[in-house]
């Protein structure tokens with residue numbers, strides 16, 4: 380059933396299970412923001428091939444998922460999930476390697492930046508931003524169950540737009556029928572590219588959809604990182620306990636264009652100046668200050684800047700893949716040549 384209220388006690392219980400989750404959230408969010416600002420400037424400098432898509436304004440919701448997962452779990456991140464990836468333990472240098480095409484990167488410089496993954500860490504490479512990862516994650520969870528593994532959870536994300544695709548529907552429906560330990564975190568950021576919510580779906584709140592799938596639903600203010608931690612942490616806990624799929628809907632606003640090629644001028648100005656348009660980084664900084672962690676925050680930010688600068692410098696000197704030495708290319712060429720010969 381869909382619940383709109385936040386059960387703070389349950390949220391607290393799950394946060395106690397982790398060691399200082401808000402520090403982990405802060406670090407993941409700061410590292411993601413600093414890294415993405417850097418990637419945007421590298422894109423403008425023409426140093427990145429392909430698109431750059433940022434999670435600006437969505438770091439709190441994303442980080443909560445990564446931080447709530449543990450070793451043995453599965454994360455299927457989307458294009459706005461840099462903070463979740465870092466919270467789950469993807470090395471920041473691997474992200475830089477993917478964007479700059481380093482041969483030493485997780486995809487060996489062969490694949491597009493946002494499609495990177497690392498199965499050894501439980502991170503699935505993204506197939507598509509539009510719902511495909513719901514069924515991919517459900518499939519991995521089903522396989523783990525068949526292998527008699529225990530206590531694992533899989534988490535993936537979806538944008539508001541993705542919730543209206545066939546892939547999303549089929550994936551979540553099967554996960555519900557199978558009662559899989561799947562958490563789907565919907566970042567309702569108001570727009571699917573430039574299409575606003577009221578041109579995408581006719582229900583009042585995406586949380587209403589949880590009921591239709593027969594899964595538990597949780598709503599959260601996605602601009603409030605402490606609330607995100609409590610609600611997403613609780614959803615992960617529920618899935619781990621065997622309560623079946625969990626749908627989390629975080630309301631927030633995308634604080635950038637769809638990608639760095641898009642100025643996002645269509646984003647409603649009133650929405651930008653409303654609570655929905657708050658920057659979760661500023662909200663978190665104030666939350667950390669009120670916990671007496673202002674100095675730590677400044678240190679974490681400085682450390683993030685140094686780490687990002689160091690990673691970019693290091694990766695800039697790494698080799699790119701050489702197409703004439705790559706087996707995969709040769710195999711593709713041989714295959715194509717054989718196909719032509721066979722007619």
Ligand SMILES: Cc1ncc(C[n+]2csc(CCOP(=O)(O)OP(=O)(O)O)c2C)c(N)n1
Pocket residue numbers: 459507508509537538539540541542566568570571572633637
């Ligand atoms: C099947 C499919 N249709 C369309 C696209 C192009 N596309 C990529 S992202 C996107 C909008 C996604 O909106 P939403 O799910 O709300 O996520 P957001 O970008 O807001 O995070 C579109 C139309 C695609 N990649 N795949």
